[in-house]
Amino acid sequence: MRTFFLTLMFLLILPSSHASTLAEYTFDEPGKAEDFRTVTEEMRCLVCQNESLAGSNAELAVDLRNEIYDMMKAGRNKDEVIDFMVSRYGDFVLYRPPLKPSTYPIWFGPLIVFLIGGVVLFRILKRKSLTRETKLSTDEQHRLDDLLEQSTDPRDNNQ
Amino acid sequence: MIPELGHFTLILALCLAITQAVVPLVGSYTRTISWMAASRSLAWGQFVFLAISLAILTYAFLGNDFSVIYVAQNGNTKLPDLYKISAVWGAHEGSLLLWACMLAAWSVAIAAFSRNLPLEMVSRVLSVMGMVSIGFLLFMLLTSNPFDRTFPAPFEGGELNPMLQDPGLAIHPPLLYMGYVGFSVAFAFAIAALMGGRLDGSWARWSRPWTTIAWVFLTLGIVLGSWWAYYELGWGGWWFWDPVENASFMPWLIGTALMHSLAVTEKRGAFKSWTVLLAISAFSLSLLGTFLVRSGVLTSVHSFAADPERGVFILMFLLVVIGGSLLLYTWRAPYISGGGRFDLVSRETFLLGNNLLLAVFAALVLLGTLAPLIYDALELGKISVGFPWFNRMFLLTTPFLALLMGVGALSHWKHAEPSLFVKQLRVAFIISLLFGLLSLLPVFSAGNWLVGLGMGLAMWVASSHLVNVRDRLKNKRGFAGFWLDFKTGGRSYYGMILAHLGVAVFIVGITLVSNFGREEDVRMSPGDVSEIAGYNFTFEGVTQVSGPNYNASRGRFQVSKDGEHVATLEPEKRAYFVKTMPMTEAAIDWGLTRDLYVSLGEPLGGGDWSLRLYYKPYVRWIWLGGFLMGLGGILAVTDRRYRTSRMRSAKTADTANAAPAVSGG
Numbered sequence: 001m002r003t004f005f006l007t008l009m010f011l012l013i014l015p016s017s018h019a020s021t022l023a024e025y026t027f028d029e030p031g032k033a034e035d036f037r038t039v040t041e042e043m044r045c046l047v048c049q050n051e052s053l054a055g056s057n058a059e060l061a062v063d064l065r066n067e068i069y070d071m072m073k074a075g076r077n078k079d080e081v082i083d084f085m086v087s088r089y090g091d092f093v094l095y096r097p098p099l100k101p102s103t104y105p106i107w108f109g110p111l112i113v114f115l116i117g118g119v120v121l122f123r124i125l126k127r128k129s130l131t132r133e134t135k136l137s138t139d140e141q142h143r144l145d146d147l148l149e150q151s152t153d154p155r156d157n158n159q
Numbered sequence: 160m161i162p163e164l165g166h167f168t169l170i171l172a173l174c175l176a177i178t179q180a181v182v183p184l185v186g187s188y189t190r191t192i193s194w195m196a197a198s199r200s201l202a203w204g205q206f207v208f209l210a211i212s213l214a215i216l217t218y219a220f221l222g223n224d225f226s227v228i229y230v231a232q233n234g235n236t237k238l239p240d241l242y243k244i245s246a247v248w249g250a251h252e253g254s255l256l257l258w259a260c261m262l263a264a265w266s267v268a269i270a271a272f273s274r275n276l277p278l279e280m281v282s283r284v285l286s287v288m289g290m291v292s293i294g295f296l297l298f299m300l301l302t303s304n305p306f307d308r309t310f311p312a313p314f315e316g317g318e319l320n321p322m323l324q325d326p327g328l329a330i331h332p333p334l335l336y337m338g339y340v341g342f343s344v345a346f347a348f349a350i351a352a353l354m355g356g357r358l359d360g361s362w363a364r365w366s367r368p369w370t371t372i373a374w375v376f377l378t379l380g381i382v383l384g385s386w387w388a389y390y391e392l393g394w395g396g397w398w399f400w401d402p403v404e405n406a407s408f409m410p411w412l413i414g415t416a417l418m419h420s421l422a423v424t425e426k427r428g429a430f431k432s433w434t435v436l437l438a439i440s441a442f443s444l445s446l447l448g449t450f451l452v453r454s455g456v457l458t459s460v461h462s463f464a465a466d467p468e469r470g471v472f473i474l475m476f477l478l479v480v481i482g483g484s485l486l487l488y489t490w491r492a493p494y495i496s497g498g499g500r501f502d503l504v505s506r507e508t509f510l511l512g513n514n515l516l517l518a519v520f521a522a523l524v525l526l527g528t529l530a531p532l533i534y535d536a537l538e539l540g541k542i543s544v545g546f547p548w549f550n551r552m553f554l555l556t557t558p559f560l561a562l563l564m565g566v567g568a569l570s571h572w573k574h575a576e577p578s579l580f581v582k583q584l585r586v587a588f589i590i591s592l593l594f595g596l597l598s599l600l601p602v603f604s605a606g607n608w609l610v611g612l613g614m615g616l617a618m619w620v621a622s623s624h625l626v627n628v629r630d631r632l633k634n635k636r637g638f639a640g641f642w643l644d645f646k647t648g649g650r651s652y653y654g655m656i657l658a659h660l661g662v663a664v665f666i667v668g669i670t671l672v673s674n675f676g677r678e679e680d681v682r683m684s685p686g687d688v689s690e691i692a693g694y695n696f697t698f699e700g701v702t703q704v705s706g707p708n709y710n711a712s713r714g715r716f717q718v719s720k721d722g723e724h725v726a727t728l729e730p731e732k733r734a735y736f737v738k739t740m741p742m743t744e745a746a747i748d749w750g751l752t753r754d755l756y757v758s759l760g761e762p763l764g765g766g767d768w769s770l771r772l773y774y775k776p777y778v779r780w781i782w783l784g785g786f787l788m789g790l791g792g793i794l795a796v797t798d799r800r801y802r803t804s805r806m807r808s809a810k811t812a813d814t815a816n817a818a819p820a821v822s823g824g
Contacts, residue, residue: 044543050401055394057741074187075760095545097530102539106530110552113522117515125508128429140359147361 025069035078040065042095043085052095162227165215166306168258170206172263173296175201179266179289183282188356197200197284202285205292206263213260216305217247225311229253231307234316235737237708238324245329246319248673251469252305254332258449259295261333261340261716262288269344269369275591276365280483284344291343294476302469318708320736327387332521335380335407341373342768343416346442349435350484354493358431363424366438368796370421373791381407382785393743395678397781400549405528406448409521413441416517419510427572431495431509433514443481444521450477451528493765499779502574509567513560518568520556527552536729561666562615564659565623569630587626591619593742604674613670624656651798658791671777679772682763692774694755695719701759702767709735711744714759718748725755730760754778 027033039056043064045056053061053068064085071081085093097103162459169184170578179201186194205463216229222242225231233253242249248257266288273281299305322328336678352358362457384407389397397405417437424434450473527544534542569583595615604610632641645653685700699715711733718725726748731744744756753776760769 001521027310042545042547044545050399090541092541092543095543096543096547097544100535103542106526106542106544106548109526110523110555113519113526117519121512121515126510128507144360147364 032072036072039068039078039081043093044095046089161215162219162306165212168208168212168634168646169300172205175205176289176292176296179205180286184286185716187279187282192257195278198282198285199634202266202270206267207262207496209263213256215257216253217244220247221266226307226308227309231309231313232317233319235318236315241273242324242331249319249323250304252303254297255303256305258336258340261336261342262292265344280351283354284347287350288343288348294722298472302472303544314784321738323734325391327383330490333388334376334383338373338377339448342410342442344369345438349438354461356491356494358495360425360428360642363421367421367425369797370790374418375789377411377414378785378789381411382782389571390745390747393745395756400546403452405524406451409524410441410444412447412517412521413437413444417441420514423507423510427507432492439484439507444542446480450764455637469565475692481743483605504575504577506567506570506572509563509570513563516560521551546783558616561620567617568624568659569627587622587773590622591615594618607674610670610674614664617666621660624659628656651795654791654795657794658788661787661791666779667744668780669779669782672775675776677774681766682769684767689772691772693720696772699706703766709733716754716757728757730757731760732794751779752777758815
């Protein structure tokens with residue numbers, strides 16, 4: 001399940017921000033370069049306005065990129081790098097909020113919103129199928145007729 | 160002296176706005192016809208003064224009058240004229256003036272194209288518009304006056320943010336603002352109807368074309384913004400879920416829901432309270448968008464102007480507008496009648512489902528955008544909610560929307576026969592399923608189910624709508640039959656079809672570019688060749704060039720495929736004279752099925768450069784889809800039934816021909 005979601009996210013990652021490039025960061029191990037890209041793209045450059053570490057040219061971003069590169073080069077994996085960065089800069093650095101009690105509203109809130117939507121839909125439909133056809137008042141009907149008189153749209157005539 | 164004149168007309172406009180808010184409203188309750196009729200002239204007056212104000216600011220930019228602080232900050236003698244003009248709305252103060260000016264323009268459009276509306280309604284609508292205008296003009300005069308002077312005047316101005324020096328961005332804000340502000344009309348109609356307690360089919364019919372026009376502007380504005388971000392920022396993406404992008408996307412979602420809900424209210428009298436609520440929300444979110452962009456509470460690429468004091472004013476303004484209208488709503492809502500009955504399987508149900516999904520999606524985007532703020536305020540820690548989260552929410556909602564779209568457009572009002580449905584949609588369903596499965600084959604995506612889902616859904620939307628058109632034209636003869644249908648009141652129908660096909664095109668675009676796009680970071684020396692997705696990029700080195708207000712390094716690439724020359728690409732990296740931040744100008748060879756995209760990174764010494772090469776299949780379809788949606792909206796508002804009402808109104812309107820709006824209600 002976890003890999004399923006990870007692949008899902010990898011596939012949708014939008015490459016981010018201004019044109020700094022990752023050309024200088026090469027790895028011998030297969031897959032490591034991809035991991036490096038993912039990690040830096042999903043982290044915020046802390047001193048920029050909404051740019052990722054991968055994309056930013058700010059000094060701090062370059063330093064952090066180098067640091068992450070050194071760590072990964074030294075054999076640490078993706079999760080270890082993320083843990084390290086979070087312990088140093090907090091969750092703010094992650095574009096994907098981590099799953100923990102304080103972020104439950106962010107991750108499970110949407111389900112509640114969906115649930116509310118579903119309940120509203122259900123209630124309206126139930127009420128609607130029970131109510132009887134309401135009639136317009138004569139006054140309203142006159143005004144409506146007046147407005148509709150010149151229309152030839154077939155859908156106006158009750159499709 | 161001349162800038163003071165602009166300041167003065169701004170104050171005059173405020174006086175007129177106050178009169179416009181009070182007099183017609185009072186008149187509508189005391190039934191004083193002259194007071195109500197004054198609303199139209201007041202709207203015109205306000206518009207004229209604001210237009211003068213805007214013209215004066217533009218004049219100050221063209222004449223490099225750096226004694227005006229705003230001009231000194233954003234203008235420059237070396238700026239090309241086009242960008243001098245777009246600099247007028249390139250920063251905070253000027254963009255507010257544009258806002259106010261557009262609000263007045265919409266008011267004038269209502270005044271001109273509303274001759275067949277009851278005077279009472281017109282006066283209340285214009286009164287509400289006046290109230291909104293008071294807020295904006297006060298905001299400008301109290302906290303952000305574009306005509307403030309400085310002494311001594313600087314010799315040379317600062318400069319328009321280089322990122323904004325682009326033809327696309329010259330028209331992106333006006334379009335977006337026309338959309339934002341346009342929802343004020345739907346809002347004003349809803350509030351006016353609440354005041355009068357007359358929420359009926361005719362109210363929905365009046366506000367429908369206005370809402371659609373506003374939505375078209377907003378759609379095109381967003382499309383243009385996304386396109387600009389793609390080619391100007393040099394990052395190859397087209398949407399980053401930046402708070403400011405979200406700020407325009409939320410009103411769009413709610414506006415889309417509103418358009419559909421208004422259709423139900425007009426045709427069937429149902430969902431009235433819901434429609435009113437949507438109209439209030441759409442405009443509130445537009446205001447919130449302005450707040451998010453302009454207050455600087457959110458750190459974001461787009462917040463070019465940041466000032467907390469202004470934020471407090473907008474927050475108060477928001478509270479008054481949203482709180483006031485919701486109060487009115489809760490007071491009046493119990494008196495709103497329920498509308499006609501409908502069955503579980505009917506167009507009403509599907510449109511309601513679509514509405515709820517859109518609203519849920521908007522709520523999720525709001526949650527994600529505001530969550531970091533809320534966490535910060537409640538001291539729950541600083542967090543970021545970025546694209547991985549939003550993409551997941553997008554995947555959670557849009558497939559259902561696409562599914563419903565195919566069914567909804569084909570179903571009948573009140574009662575749809577499920578068996579008939581199955582018969583009509585069976586073929587479309589099978590085709591979509593096959594198409595989706597086909598795209599999973601090894602030669603295409605090799606089992607990537609997201610591609611299968613995306614392509615299947617796109618085909619579903621497209622084929623179900625084509626079935627729909629075929630059924631409509633069943634008894635008509637050939638192209639002539641279609642043309643007659645198109646001319647005689649079918650435009651709103653074909654507009655709907657076109658907009659929905661736009662959604663299909665959009666889905667194809669994002670599916671393919673997200674899953675098959677290639678990106679390569681490379682270091683190249685002159686003469687090197689890099690290959691990406693079968694295209695060979697030969698780097699011919701970098702030369703120095705200079706523009707009117709910048710110096711640039713310009714790279715040169717020859718792109719070939721299978722030995723045949725495809726394109727010459729010349730990306731630039733610019734350093735502007737005043738604001739020294741480097742700007743990348745990506746070079747793109749565009750095509751309907753793929754874009755080739757190069758942007759320059761950093762010089763690495765010895766003529767070497769770090770570069771980004773992209774292969775973006777079908778990326779144009781994203782904007783093409785958005786454009787088709789907008790075009791569909793335009794078709795819908797030019798439908799004959801709206802034109803006839805305009806022709807009727809034109810007979811009595813002496814001012815109609817001078818007004819800027821496209822259509823009337």
